[in-house]
Amino acid sequence: MSKEIIQEYKQFTTRKRLFIWVCIFLLLLFVVLGLLIGASSISLNNIIHIFTGNSEDINRQIILNIRLPRVLSAVLAGTALSVSGTVMQSILRNPLGSPFTLGISNAAAFGAAFAVIILGAGSTQSNVNDAVLINNPYLITISAFFWSLVSTVIILLMARFKDASPETMILTGIILGSLFIAGTTGLEYFAEDVELSTIVFWTFGDLGRASWREFYILLAIVIPSLFYFMSNRWNIRSLNTGDETANSLGVNVEKTRIKVMLVASLTTAVAVSFFGIIAFVGLVVPHLVRKMIGSDERFLIPATALFGGVFLLASDLLARSIIAPMVLPVGILTSFIGAPLFIFLLFKGKGKGIWLR
Amino acid sequence: MVKIELKNLDFAYNGSMVLKNISHHFEQGKLISIVGPNGSGKSTILKCMDRILQPKNGTISFDERNILNFHADELAKKIAYVPQIEGGTFPATVFDSVLLGRKPHIQWSPRQNDLEVTASMIEKMNLKNISLKSINKLSGGQRQRVFIARALAQEPEVLLLDEPTANLDLKHQIAVLKVLKKLTEQGITVIIAIHDLNLALQFSDHFVLLKDGEVFASGEKEIITNENIEKLYDIKVNIIKQKDKIFIIPLS
Numbered sequence: 001m002s003k004e005i006i007q008e009y010k011q012f013t014t015r016k017r018l019f020i021w022v023c024i025f026l027l028l029l030f031v032v033l034g035l036l037i038g039a040s041s042i043s044l045n046n047i048i049h050i051f052t053g054n055s056e057d058i059n060r061q062i063i064l065n066i067r068l069p070r071v072l073s074a075v076l077a078g079t080a081l082s083v084s085g086t087v088m089q090s091i092l093r094n095p096l097g098s099p100f101t102l103g104i105s106n107a108a109a110f111g112a113a114f115a116v117i118i119l120g121a122g123s124t125q126s127n128v129n130d131a132v133l134i135n136n137p138y139l140i141t142i143s144a145f146f147w148s149l150v151s152t153v154i155i156l157l158m159a160r161f162k163d164a165s166p167e168t169m170i171l172t173g174i175i176l177g178s179l180f181i182a183g184t185t186g187l188e189y190f191a192e193d194v195e196l197s198t199i200v201f202w203t204f205g206d207l208g209r210a211s212w213r214e215f216y217i218l219l220a221i222v223i224p225s226l227f228y229f230m231s232n233r234w235n236i237r238s239l240n241t242g243d244e245t246a247n248s249l250g251v252n253v254e255k256t257r258i259k260v261m262l263v264a265s266l267t268t269a270v271a272v273s274f275f276g277i278i279a280f281v282g283l284v285v286p287h288l289v290r291k292m293i294g295s296d297e298r299f300l301i302p303a304t305a306l307f308g309g310v311f312l313l314a315s316d317l318l319a320r321s322i323i324a325p326m327v328l329p330v331g332i333l334t335s336f337i338g339a340p341l342f343i344f345l346l347f348k349g350k351g352k353g354i355w356l357r
Numbered sequence: 358m359v360k361i362e363l364k365n366l367d368f369a370y371n372g373s374m375v376l377k378n379i380s381h382h383f384e385q386g387k388l389i390s391i392v393g394p395n396g397s398g399k400s401t402i403l404k405c406m407d408r409i410l411q412p413k414n415g416t417i418s419f420d421e422r423n424i425l426n427f428h429a430d431e432l433a434k435k436i437a438y439v440p441q442i443e444g445g446t447f448p449a450t451v452f453d454s455v456l457l458g459r460k461p462h463i464q465w466s467p468r469q470n471d472l473e474v475t476a477s478m479i480e481k482m483n484l485k486n487i488s489l490k491s492i493n494k495l496s497g498g499q500r501q502r503v504f505i506a507r508a509l510a511q512e513p514e515v516l517l518l519d520e521p522t523a524n525l526d527l528k529h530q531i532a533v534l535k536v537l538k539k540l541t542e543q544g545i546t547v548i549i550a551i552h553d554l555n556l557a558l559q560f561s562d563h564f565v566l567l568k569d570g571e572v573f574a575s576g577e578k579e580i581i582t583n584e585n586i587e588k589l590y591d592i593k594v595n596i597i598k599q600k601d602k603i604f605i606i607p608l609s
Contacts, residue, residue, distance in 0.1 A: 002473060002476035002477050002479075002480055003476075004485075005452070005476040005479055005480070005485055005488050006472045006473065006476050008488065008489060009452045009472065009476075009488065009489070012450070012452075012489055089446075089447070090447065093445070093446040093447075094446060095446060095447075231465075234457075234460045234463060237449075237457060237460075238457060238460060240445055240446065240447055241443060241445045241454075241457065242440065242443045242445065244404070244409050244438065244440045244443075245438070245440060245443055245504075247407070247408070247409045247438075248407050248409065248433065248436075248437060248438035248440075248508075249433050249457065249458070249460045249461060249511070250429035250430040250431075250432065250433030250460065250461045251429070251460075252429060290447060294449065294450070294453075294491075295447035295448070295449055296449055296453050298466075
């Protein structure tokens with residue numbers, strides 16, 4: 001009898017594994033598409049030749065130094081945002097848990113504004129290729145990263161001194177988010193035209209800023225944190241059932257919640273400080289995947305990692321081609337796709353519990 | 358044999374004493390009911406025993422070993438706890454929920470043995486027809502059985518349950534208590550916090566009466582007397598004895 005139950009369960013998990021394989025396939029497909037699509041047309045043959053042979057033409061430059069880092073960074077940024085959103089939702093037991101609800105993105109935007117206006121990092125020039133030329137992009141990135149960590153640390157300190165309950169963290173995050181928006185607005189008020197446009201352009205989530213350097217830094221942060229989340233997946237699952245149950249299952253509740261939050265915030269902060277605010281990915285992707293394969297973190301974490309990569313990469317492809325030869329910042333597109341999608345999920349699931357398989 | 362021993366246990370919450378100098382020992386293989394009015398410290402005592410709450414003073418030992426000296430996973434293999442209300446935002450299937458009870462035993466991925474224990478607990482709790490159903494689609498009684506199955510999947514020696522019969526209809530109340538009673542036959546110590554005295558009287562081997570955070574009385578059925586119950590709850594009761602059964606009827 002119990003064999004039947006196990007058999008059924010194994011079939012059930014096979015479907016989840018299948019979903020992960022489909023995501024891997026889609027990821028490969030979109031990576032190839034990402035290399036193919038662009039302002040100058042380069043054929044698949046040509047691309048294969050670039051990777052295998054050593055042709056030295058301009059196409060090689062385009063593929064290896066522009067498209068490939070952009071495509072791979074899109075995958076990693078999508079992964080970073082989606083996985084962070086997923087684990088934040090689970091450990092905070094809140095469907096609205098995401099890097100954005102926790103104020104991290106707004107803090108990063110404030111950091112960018114701070115760098116431009118106070119530290120004098122940005123000035124804008126219009127030229128044919130790009131609307132913005134930022135004097136010191138790394139100063140902006142570092143400042144954005146620093147302030148998103150400040151926001152995380154404040155949330156964690158609140159948790160330390162009051163309690164590490166999900167409610168405390170979410171509420172602190174929302175309030176901090178508003179505070180940072182106020183801070184940004186304040187800075188903008190005193191900004192000159194050029195500075196103002198630099199800030200505004202920074203806040204558009206845009207993968208056009210991706211180069212190999214960004215990719216390697218992302219890789220160094222995203223892969224270890226994925227491993228960290230995977231090795232903590234049973235703890236994360238336990239936390240989702242409630243603090244008392246988790247405790248009884250041998251989880252150190254506060255420590256785990258704080259550590260996972262810290263790693264998730266760090267991962268998000270890197271992506272946001274490089275590419276600006278790419279909204280909704282961290283919120284919608286986890287919910288989409290939960291809807292498809294359920295909320296078992298053992299499968300959910302790898303599946304959102306992959307699907308998040310596919311989602312952002314596909315969005316970026318669309319952003320690059322929708323009004324070609326102009327390129328739309330992907331953040332605008334993810335908002336336009338993400339918001340209706342979230343509302344759709346909300347309505348479709350009405351009464352049925354949408355966070356389910 | 359003494360399974361769990363509490364010595365001079367004090368617990369304070371926001372400065373007010375919830376448990377005061379509690380010393381008591383719980384025998385192995387018994388069904389023990391902790392009863393008392395709201396706020397008397399029933400849940401707190403259970404949570405202290407599973408190290409969910411840290412007592413201010415005093416010690417709790419399991420098999421004569423202080424529970425503070427257990428590694429978290431080790432303790433989770435010895436003592437399991439079923440809370441009164443469990444709030445999961447992202448509900449899992451019955452099988453996954455029960456499998457979670459194997460967490461202290463699992464290193465990276467569940468092994469065949471973990472799946473087998475899970476399946477057998479699902480059968481034991483009569484959940485096999487709904488093993489792939491999501492737990493938020495279950496009735497209160499079914500859900501309670503899932504949580505007990507999960508606690509059993511930990512293969513604990515002591516099972517602590519906070520109000521296991523709350524929200525259940527009469528049939529399921531009896532069913533759950535029968536299951537718990539059966540576990541004691543296998544040597545598992547079952548300690549429950551419970552409001553329903555008549556139900557407790559039917560199934561328990563031992564009673565601990567708590568009042569204002571202190572043990573007011575403890576012992577077998579004999580301690581359930583008019584005098585004790587009236588002092589405990591501040592109401593008049595009528596105690597009816599029928600054959601070997603005792604029933605309590607509150608009088609207004």
